[in-house]
Amino acid sequence: MNLVTFTRRCRHHLIAALCMTAAMAAQATDFPSKTVRIIVSFTPGAAPDIVARALGDALAKKWGTAVIVENKTGADGVIASDAVAKAAPDGHTLYLATMGNLALAPATVERLPYDAATAFRGVSFVAGNPFAVMLGNGSPVKTVEELVQLSRKKPLTYGSAGTLGPLIGAQLVRQTGLDVTYIPYKGAQPALMDLAGGQIDMVIADLPSLLPTQRQGRGRILAVTTKTRSKLAPEVPTLVEAGFKDFDFSTWYAVVVPAKTPDALVDKLHADVSDALTQTDVVQRLLTLGMTPQASTPKAMDDLIKRDLAQWSRIVRDK
CATH class of the missing domain: 3.40.190.10 (Periplasmic binding protein-like II)
Structure with a gap:
């Protein structure tokens, strides 16, 4: 390959990359362009459903568009997870997922219709229990x-x-x-x-x-059962304090999206979800469930999913 051909190819690749970056940025700027769904694997009235509706109300006000909660129950959350994993990665399908959905079910359910390790991207942590x-x-x-x-x-x-x-x-x-x-x-x-x-x-x-x-x-x-005492009951000691240093188990709630959702869109969703978690209505509705809202970066959420998925897979295997 001569220098001229090489230069032309580099120029074409650069132009393609710039076009793709511009398209993704435009997608984030134009979002939302239609109704947004928040998928939940629990029935209406259950704690995850209440959390999803609180977030949905706050996001709908911010975006000026409808945000609906869809309850896809059954199969230990696999039905809901599969629906999100196979949804278009355009930000219009969010998953209010639990630790059980993303880490425990993959460790206990055989033959998942999706790859639990690669199917989702974290947007933000929501609260822990x-x-x-x-x-x-x-x-x-x-x-x-x-x-x-x-x-x-x-x-x-x-x-x-x-x-x-x-x-x-x-x-x-x-x-x-x-x-x-x-x-x-x-x-x-x-x-x-x-x-x-x-x-x-x-x-x-x-x-x-x-x-x-x-x-x-x-x-x-x-x-x-967590490493640190809970704000809900700060007087209650941890099992770690009792001398069991590796005892750190809890359930949590998070917002995740399909894995191929572009970075720019994930960043926008993260900013908007993080803001929603500071809104008085959302905070009060979570506090009534005994939860303290707490946002995280997308990377921190991805790391937590990977950690808990590995942890529970090991625990179930060694049972």
């Missing part, structure tokens, strides 16, 4: 070590619901040596009723579900 261990109000146990010692003297039981709670319980057993039997429940509230009635010794559930029971004096939270 630590899990916690609650004891009956009459329990004499004050520390995790006392709980472990008690379990060696008499059989203990714990109740939990869903997939994440029992997996956290299994890690608690593995890391602390606790001798306890898992009792499955269809929800946190039936488990808490049995805890108050003395039918079980412990409940493992998300912290917001447990706080009303503690405030009513019908149970006592022993520890949270």
Whole structure:
């Protein structure tokens, strides 16, 4: 190839790249050009649905266009995830996803119709929910070590619901040596009723579900399952403080988009979602769910998804 031909090819590639960059910038500038959908894998009225509608209302005001929430339930969130993974990467389909959707389901569901590791791009973190261990109000146990010692003297039981709670319980057993039997429940509230009635010794559930029971004096939270204490209950210690340095498990909510969404559009969505998370209406609606809004960069969200996907794949494999 002579110098003239090489120069021409370089010029053509440069022009093509500039055109593509300009097109992507224009796409971000023109967005939104139609109704925006926020996909949720839960039923109307569930916490993720409430969060999605709060964000949708704020974004609709900012964009001056309709933002609707679509509830695509079933198959452990796979139906919703698949719909987003295969949607046009034009910013008009957002996914209010949970840790369960993006990290836990890929570790527990066989033959996903999409590649969980590459199907999505993070826009922003939205809020996190630590899990916690609650004891009956009459329990004499004050520390995790006392709980472990008690379990060696008499059989203990714990109740939990869903997939994440029992997996956290299994890690608690593995890391602390606790001798306890898992009792499955269809929800946190039936488990808490049995805890108050003395039918079980412990409940493992998300912290917001447990706080009303503690405030009513019908149970006592022993520890949270995150590295740092929760702002919702700063008096409750962590399992890390109890000496289990790798114990860091929680659920979270995030906004993600199809993987091929252009950078310029992701940046715009990130800026607008981050702004929405500071709006008074959004903050108040999340606080009523026991959540504190917290935005992140797209990269930080991508890193969190990768970390939790690897973590839960390893945990489920080693179960």
